């Protein structure tokens with residue numbers, strides 16, 4: 190351990206003493222131990238007429254005495270307590286905070302530093318063709334869009350294309366031009382195409398493949414989804430697009446990445462960071478970084494991906510800038526339907542002159558307002574909005590007893606004739622598999638002929654994809670899932686979402702229910718609420734979501750053979766749902782499950 194005397198730097202002391210009005214250095218108000226002990230008089234502090242020198246000597250002397258005293262006092266029985274105040278560092282002047290530091294600090298509390306958003310009138314949407322007419326969009330891209338039935342750009346697409354296509358034209362001549370772009374638009378509003386079209390347009394005239402764009406998404410099924418859309422929209426442009434989601438070995442993937450340079454990589458942050466650290470990927474030609482479902486990704490700290498990736502980008506750019514004297518930058522496009530509201534996430538990355546596009550209630554064309562948010566300060570408040578064609582319901586049970594919850598769910602499905610295109614969210618992998626199996630067993634007992642399956646992160650990527658394809662095609666009627674499915678998954682045929690377990694936050698609620706009612710379609714979201722505790726939590730979450738004054742979350746009951754609306758504080762009595770016959774059937778299903786779990 191470092192000795193006391195080594196740590197002690199007497200030279201730092203004298204200047205720290207405040208100077209009195211008479212020009213003399215003030216002494217400590219209380220007398221020190223040494224002064225009290227009478228071993229050193231306070232007069233020793235001034236020596237040879239030079240107060241600083243005198244002070245040094247005095248301090249050293251005091252220190253020597255202290256050491257001597259401590260060592261000798263060890264031999265004595267009685268240890269005199271040392272007045273530590275006399276050795277405490279004297280107050281230091283605070284370092285002058287730089288403007289930049291202050292700014293970073295304030296960023297962490299509010300988003301006031303963001304510029305004003307680009308408000309966008311929902312009714313002002315364009316045909317994609319208008320962009321080719323203005324020479325901003327390659328006709329091959331337009332053809333691909335039209336062939337896939339994308340003729341009219343949705344609001345978010347109009348807003349993003351109006352902003353980015355012009356920038357891209359400029360960027361060809363001035364590589365250092367461009368801004369970062371933040372996009373907040375409801376689930377199912379078409380954000381994917383909004384960022385893919387500009388990227389493909391940028392690459393449409395490229396000569397040889399160079400890694401120009403990285404797209405980051407949170408899950409492997411999303412990699413496949415974004416990759417598929419990229420292929421559709423870039424037909425005929427001959428781009429090399431590499432999704433890093435294959436079940437192939439990491440080493441094989443590394444060899445491929447080193448051999449064949451990709452134009453675009455679609456990956457999760459973890460896989461990308463692994464390759465970056467092994468130098469399988471070079472960022473020296475990177476122009477665009479897209480972070481989709483950004484709030485979710487920024488909240489994932491695995492492998493410290495934000496730091497690793499942004500350091501790598503910065504170092505690569507610094508080297509190029511030194512060589513070429515041109516300020517190359519990577520433009521970031523950051524999007525989500527719940528981008529704002531979680532402040533630290535956006536402050537964790539460097540943003541260059543960010544522009545912001547906020548679209549709310551995309552398909553609500555009844556109102557002509559531009560946006561409910563008008564100042565950047567509002568970004569820090571609740572800003573989540575839902576697709577306007579979504580109808581929300583809650584199924585409330587007074588009792589928090591969840592013993593019969595799976596049975597009640599099955600009866601709910603039967604009574605409401607929810608026989609297909611239904612996605613059910615549970616809180617964990619275990620709950621999802623258990624619930625799916627119980628529903629399967631119960632459905633047989635009730636002669637409810639349904640294909641009920643489960644999807645969660647324990648399944649291989651291949652199996653997950655297969656299940657998603659079958660669910661999308663309607664071969665699987667009811668899919669029980671975890672929050673794995675909550676983000677980004679785009680299956681237009683989903684008619685309803687059931688929150689069997691409550692989501693953990695309003696943000697996750699928005700994403701879960703956003704799996705239905707996509708691209709202007711209608712959809713239903715039903716949340717099961719058991720007991721007053723859950724009800725309170727649900728009501729609290731709902732405060733974060735902006736709704737039209739006319740829309741409310743209706744309460745439904747199972748008292749009759751159809752779902753019927755009742756008063757807000759009513760719940761369906763247990764006994765009217767579960768009779769003795771139900772209990773018997775449920776018991777036998779539970780016993781069956783128990784035997785399966787025990788491997789009998």
Ligand SMILES: Nc1ncnc2c1ncn2[C@@H]1O[C@H](COP(=O)(O)OP(=O)(O)OP(=O)(O)O)[C@@H](O)[C@H]1O
Nearest residue numbers: 339341342343376377378379380381526677679708
């Ligand atoms: N211009 C368009 N015309 C018709 N359909 C479109 C258009 N743009 C997108 N779509 C369709 O809308 C659906 C939703 O698009 P997308 O998945 O990009 O939404 P999103 O805003 O990213 O949603 P989330 O936030 O849930 O990820 C997709 O099925 C897509 O094919």
